[in-house]
Amino acid sequence: GGVAPWWTTAVVYQIYPRSFADSNGDGVGDLGGIRQHLDHLADLGVDVIWLSPVYPSPQHDNGYDISDYQNIEPLFGTLDEFDALLAEVHERGMRLVMDLVVNHTSDEHPWFVESKSSPDNPKRDWYWWRDARGGHQPGEPGAEPTNWRSFFSGPSWQLDEATGQYYLHLFAVQQPDLNWENPDVRAAVYAMMNWWLDRGVDGFRMDVINFISKHLDLPEAPVAPGETLADGAPFFISGPRIHEFLHEMNEKVFAGRDAQFITVGEMPGVTIDDARQFTDPQSAEIDMVFQFEHVGLDHGPGGKFDPQPLDLVALKHSLARWQEGLGTVGWNSLYLDNHDQPRLVSRFGDDGEYRYESATLWATALHLHRGTPYIYQGEEIGMTNVPFESISDYRDVETLNHYLEATGERGASAESVMPGIRSSSRDNARTPVQWNDGPQAGFTTGEPWIGVNPNYLEVNAERDRASERSVFRFYQRLIELRHTSDLVALGTFELLEAAHPTLYAFTRTLGDEKLLVVANVSGEPLELWPLTDGAGTLLAPWAGDEPHLLIANLPASAAAPDAGTLAPWEARVYRL
Numbered sequence: 001g002g003v004a005p006w007w008t009t010a011v012v013y014q015i016y017p018r019s020f021a022d023s024n025g026d027g028v029g030d031l032g033g034i035r036q037h038l039d040h041l042a043d044l045g046v047d048v049i050w051l052s053p054v055y056p057s058p059q060h061d062n063g064y065d066i067s068d069y070q071n072i073e074p075l076f077g078t079l080d081e082f083d084a085l086l087a088e089v090h091e092r093g094m095r096l097v098m099d100l101v102v103n104h105t106s107d108e109h110p111w112f113v114e115s116k117s118s119p120d121n122p123k124r125d126w127y128w129w130r131d132a133r134g135g136h137q138p139g140e141p142g143a144e145p146t147n148w149r150s151f152f153s154g155p156s157w158q159l160d161e162a163t164g165q166y167y168l169h170l171f172a173v174q175q176p177d178l179n180w181e182n183p184d185v186r187a188a189v190y191a192m193m194n195w196w197l198d199r200g201v202d203g204f205r206m207d208v209i210n211f212i213s214k215h216l217d218l219p220e221a222p223v224a225p226g227e228t229l230a231d232g233a234p235f236f237i238s239g240p241r242i243h244e245f246l247h248e249m250n251e252k253v254f255a256g257r258d259a260q261f262i263t264v265g266e267m268p269g270v271t272i273d274d275a276r277q278f279t280d281p282q283s284a285e286i287d288m289v290f291q292f293e294h295v296g297l298d299h300g301p302g303g304k305f306d307p308q309p310l311d312l313v314a315l316k317h318s319l320a321r322w323q324e325g326l327g328t329v330g331w332n333s334l335y336l337d338n339h340d341q342p343r344l345v346s347r348f349g350d351d352g353e354y355r356y357e358s359a360t361l362w363a364t365a366l367h368l369h370r371g372t373p374y375i376y377q378g379e380e381i382g383m384t385n386v387p388f389e390s391i392s393d394y395r396d397v398e399t400l401n402h403y404l405e406a407t408g409e410r411g412a413s414a415e416s417v418m419p420g421i422r423s424s425s426r427d428n429a430r431t432p433v434q435w436n437d438g439p440q441a442g443f444t445t446g447e448p449w450i451g452v453n454p455n456y457l458e459v460n461a462e463r464d465r466a467s468e469r470s471v472f473r474f475y476q477r478l479i480e481l482r483h484t485s486d487l488v489a490l491g492t493f494e495l496l497e498a499a500h501p502t503l504y505a506f507t508r509t510l511g512d513e514k515l516l517v518v519a520n521v522s523g524e525p526l527e528l529w530p531l532t533d534g535a536g537t538l539l540a541p542w543a544g545d546e547p548h549l550l551i552a553n554l555p556a557s558a559a560a561p562d563a564g565t566l567a568p569w570e571a572r573v574y575r576l
């Protein structure tokens, strides 16, 4: 192939606007707050900002339920302010990527309001309307057209009393799924995307974009004993026309443009083979995908709210498979944190004694993989999960629906449900960004829409940046490394010591250049000797005359007699 695309050396930063910074004191983050903190991001050195949805929305799912694709939510600001923000991002040499949520709209979107109004409405077919199951009256238990469970609890079909038909909603009741089979739907989406690109935005992060092609016969899913609902995912994940739709989108939106975009598809349940096809430049679909395998490994038999301890061997194995599978063709997105995941330092690290060490260890491991790294707001200062006491502290629709279902029809006690919510709720990632040690951590002058993490006196951007052990300054160095080293951006990946329970070690190779990453994923010291590569060659750069340490999260101990031992949560990167 020719020159590597620009985004192979880029780092992306995700902003969740509600929780980033509030400029007008109403307790909700907004565009003004983002504008006030752009220098924080420019200093960090990121290339791209991905903005979670800022469009008008009833906010049942914090903006992932959109009622107008071509405007700005008044809580967040105005289109004029958006244009100003975009200009200020560009002035600082960064790019801005919008969230594209087109698997579903809000039930208050005019398209759905029309569609719902009557079975004869021209937009009826823009959504998935179906009659009750044969032999059932609409509204009877079990009368839903299929037995699919919604991601946010309960059936994925909702009855409209007026017309007696059900509509499909894979997520909340207020998020009806669009029917991509209808060419008018696709044309409307492409027109909207072109409108934003004409306005100057630099691409899209595409929400659950591998769900847009469903199996038209909407088959029943196999039900577990004692359950009535089941996982319909096989019938909408990477469905029959998915590659056709994404290729068509590429053609109608991006192909004619002479600019540097980035397109990233969020794809729960995507396989490596599909991901390779989606991101193979030959397919002309999208640039990269968010896959979910590695963030599902700690889900127990009861799902995400039944978390299990991290199995490092399984995690290494999974990430290595994706590194190899999208090695020569295709491209990975690299992430451990986002607005849907608990905080990585609490989930995979130690958010107490070793908060700095484990935050920077995971940053090292992730940013030294091949792919485009994504940083989620607050990750760069080591923010942690929030110790909320009661369910009334939570705001997330997924969490609240899960609580109601578990304590309601499933009859579980609140005490048995809360531990899973505390460790896994998406609200862990949605508490306000902790800017300083002032009131409400500097997030707002008013009452925040969700509680500030009480650890903000300890953990905040101002303090972190001034600290000897700064997570922020460590991320700066990792980003700089990706910008300046082809080896980091493009080198091939080889996992070492795959079966070791606490050592994460791998090499990256480009031409005759090679680097070695060694990371101790534990609170105990770890002796590295003997470490060999796939060919059986002994690797011990710390024992050489002039060990070349590219970056490490603890003060270099390379020359010391214990250089072959990693301290708790220590991570080092050597040039070999």
Ligand code: TEU
Binding pocket: 061, 064, 065, 101, 151, 171, 207, 208, 266, 268, 304, 339, 340, 398
């Ligand atoms: O998430 C898609 C998704 O399948 C999961 O990440 C989901 O949010 C949840 O964690 C499942 O347990 C995307 C958005 O990132 C998320 O915020 C939205 O709620 C969802 O789509 C619907 O738009």
